[in-house]
Amino acid sequence: xxxxxxxxxxxxxxxxxxxxxxxxxxxxxxxxxxxxxxxxxxxxxxxxxxxxxxxxxxxxxxxxxxxxxxxxxxxxxxxxxxxxxxxxxxxxxxxxxxxxxxxxxxxxxxxxxxxxxxxxxxxxxxxxxxxxxxxxxxxxxxxxxxxxxxxxxxxxxxxxxxxxxxxxxxxxxxxxxxxxxxxxxxxxxxxxxxxxxxxxxxxxxxxxxxxxxxxxxxxxxxxxxxxxxxxxxxxxxxxxxxxxxxxxxxxxxxxxxxxxxxxxxxxxxxxxxxxxxxxxxxxxxx
Amino acid sequence: xxxxxxxxxxxxxxxxxxxxxxxxxxxxxxxxxxxxxxxxxxxxxxxxxxxxxxxxxxxxxxxxxxxxxxxxxxxxxxxxxxxxxxxxxxxxxxxxxxxxxxxxxxxxxxxxxxxxxxxxxxxxxxxxxxxxxxxxxxxxxxxxxxxxxxxxxxxxxxxxxxxxxxxxxxxxxxxxxxxxxxxxxxxxxxxxxxxxxxxxxxxxxxxxxxxxxxxxxxxxxxxxxxxxxxxxxxxxxxxxxxxxxxxxxxxxxxxxxxxxxxxxxxxxxxxxxxxxxxxxxxxxxxxxxxxxxxx
Numbered sequence: 001x002x003x004x005x006x007x008x009x010x011x012x013x014x015x016x017x018x019x020x021x022x023x024x025x026x027x028x029x030x031x032x033x034x035x036x037x038x039x040x041x042x043x044x045x046x047x048x049x050x051x052x053x054x055x056x057x058x059x060x061x062x063x064x065x066x067x068x069x070x071x072x073x074x075x076x077x078x079x080x081x082x083x084x085x086x087x088x089x090x091x092x093x094x095x096x097x098x099x100x101x102x103x104x105x106x107x108x109x110x111x112x113x114x115x116x117x118x119x120x121x122x123x124x125x126x127x128x129x130x131x132x133x134x135x136x137x138x139x140x141x142x143x144x145x146x147x148x149x150x151x152x153x154x155x156x157x158x159x160x161x162x163x164x165x166x167x168x169x170x171x172x173x174x175x176x177x178x179x180x181x182x183x184x185x186x187x188x189x190x191x192x193x194x195x196x197x198x199x200x201x202x203x204x205x206x207x208x209x210x211x212x213x214x215x216x217x218x219x220x221x222x223x224x225x226x227x228x229x230x231x232x233x234x235x236x237x238x239x240x241x242x243x244x245x246x247x248x249x250x251x252x253x254x255x256x257x258x259x260x261x262x263x264x265x266x267x268x269x270x271x272x273x274x275x276x277x278x279x280x281x282x283x284x285x286x
Numbered sequence: 287x288x289x290x291x292x293x294x295x296x297x298x299x300x301x302x303x304x305x306x307x308x309x310x311x312x313x314x315x316x317x318x319x320x321x322x323x324x325x326x327x328x329x330x331x332x333x334x335x336x337x338x339x340x341x342x343x344x345x346x347x348x349x350x351x352x353x354x355x356x357x358x359x360x361x362x363x364x365x366x367x368x369x370x371x372x373x374x375x376x377x378x379x380x381x382x383x384x385x386x387x388x389x390x391x392x393x394x395x396x397x398x399x400x401x402x403x404x405x406x407x408x409x410x411x412x413x414x415x416x417x418x419x420x421x422x423x424x425x426x427x428x429x430x431x432x433x434x435x436x437x438x439x440x441x442x443x444x445x446x447x448x449x450x451x452x453x454x455x456x457x458x459x460x461x462x463x464x465x466x467x468x469x470x471x472x473x474x475x476x477x478x479x480x481x482x483x484x485x486x487x488x489x490x491x492x493x494x495x496x497x498x499x500x501x502x503x504x505x506x507x508x509x510x511x512x513x514x515x516x517x518x519x520x521x522x523x524x525x526x527x528x529x530x531x532x533x534x535x536x537x538x539x540x541x542x543x544x545x546x547x548x549x550x551x552x553x554x555x556x557x558x559x560x561x562x563x564x565x566x567x568x569x570x571x572x573x574x575x576x577x578x579x580x581x
Binding site for chain 2: 028104113125129131188218
């Protein structure tokens with residue numbers, strides 16, 4: 001009797017918790033929903049009726065999206081292009097070169113390797129503001145200020161965490177596998193690409209996710225390094241729309257914000273497991 | 287013997303394996319860092335005509351009322367957000383490890399805001415807050431306390447899911463038999479939570495505490511997009527204090543918005559900022575080491 005009582009109480013407790021969580025969950029989604037409804041709302045109503053569903057005279061249809069695309073004398077499509085280009089190129093460059101470097105560091109372990117490794121660890125605690133002025137000047141003088149060359153800057157400033165995570169993983173791989181490859185006549189380059197690289201895959205995914213999230217959302221580094229009259233990434237574009245003086249078209253801004261978070265949410269829903277794992281790995285190690 | 291057959295051939299490939307990262311790392315970190323330290327002791331408009339002046343910039347930085355204001359504001363913000371984010375993140379993780387139906391869905395939703403960039407987050411929330419506050423005839427840009435709590439709410443929305451993930455990993459590692467033993471000994475849920483669960487997830491708590499502390503101190507994008515430092519107060523001596531301006535934004539504004547003569551001061555502020563953030567990192571390292579020794 002008593003046991004049944006506690007079981008019922010336990011079940012009731014779980015139901016209450018479930019309801020509370022569901023309510024919090026809805027509250028959590030509300031900001032995104034607000035963006036959605038305001039992106040279809042006529043601009044003048046965004047400020048006055050922020051939480052109203054756009055009906056009647058408030059309904060703007062896709063006008064905000066069309067306006068947003070060409071807003072501020074800069075085509076939004078270009079920002080999307082540059083954001084994708086910079087994110088993909090930087091992530092690919094970081095994954096390839098830092099994993100190679102990490103293997104070299106872990107296996108050769110000379111004095112120079114140790115210097116590079118500890119500098120990388122050190123760079124993880126340095127905030128961007130410390131180097132932002134000198135880094136943007138250095139990048140400028142080396143002509144690294146285009147979307148095609150800025151990945152080199154990302155490789156340099158973002159090497160720390162990637163090297164740290166890769167070195168940690170390489171050290172856990174037994175040497176014997178590589179020795180077998182070298183006895184079979186593989187040179188270091190072939191050993192790396194056909195033996196070591198495939199084993200690095202789980203860490204590659206974690207590091208890749210962290211770098212994608214960082215580069216895609218990064219605002220200050222590309223803003224300071226790129227020639228912003230010609231090249232704007234999505235965050236720079238949105239900051240320009242909203243941060244510039246004069247009247248701001250909130251409806252169009254919300255339309256662009258919606259367009260920029262839809263791909264992120266889709267990406268998240270598809271690779272959710274990897275993303276959560278990657279983020280947790282980065283946090284625990286960093 | 288091992289070294290003989292393996293290490294030497296790889297060493298010859300230095301330029302392929304370590305070369306690219308070394309070059310990029312020098313351009314992207316080492317050189318800017320060294321130059322940054324040097325320039326903090328200089329007066330300069332352009333890097334090439336910098337003149338060495340010693341600690342003058344540091345004195346000016348510490349005398350700058352707006353810098354000191356942003357320091358205290360940032361510290362207050364970092365500590366407040368630390369408390370809220372960690373308590374709520376832990377509560378969420380605890381609730382989601384009780385075997386409630388739909389836990390995976392909730393986890394997905396709570397983590398989602400973490401993927402949205404700081405600038406976009408700032409503008410989403412500035413719209414929401416202004417939508418609420420405009421009914422009372424005010425705005426988030428008009429009062430410091432709105433800006434402060436607005437940023438706290440924003441950061442909670444973004445970071446709770448992140449900390450929750452780390453706490454879930456910690457909670458799942460709590461030994462099952464310990465919880466079982468507590469139950470058999472007649473411990474209540476609350477007793478089990480405080481006497482068994484929390485001591486066992488201390489490593490996660492340490493990580494999350496330091497993580498939210500550094501995140502709070504380094505915050506830039508969200509601060510810029512939500513309030514941009516507004517409202518401003520004009521001081522009697524003519525200088526301006528941007529009341530919701532945090533350290534990173536203050537350094538940025540000193541570099542790029544003020545007259546170019548203050549670039550040296552801005553770089554000195556950046557070095558002080560670096561020492562502060564690195565200090566927190568070192569404290570974390572020392573703390574974790576100490577705990578490991580004890581265990």
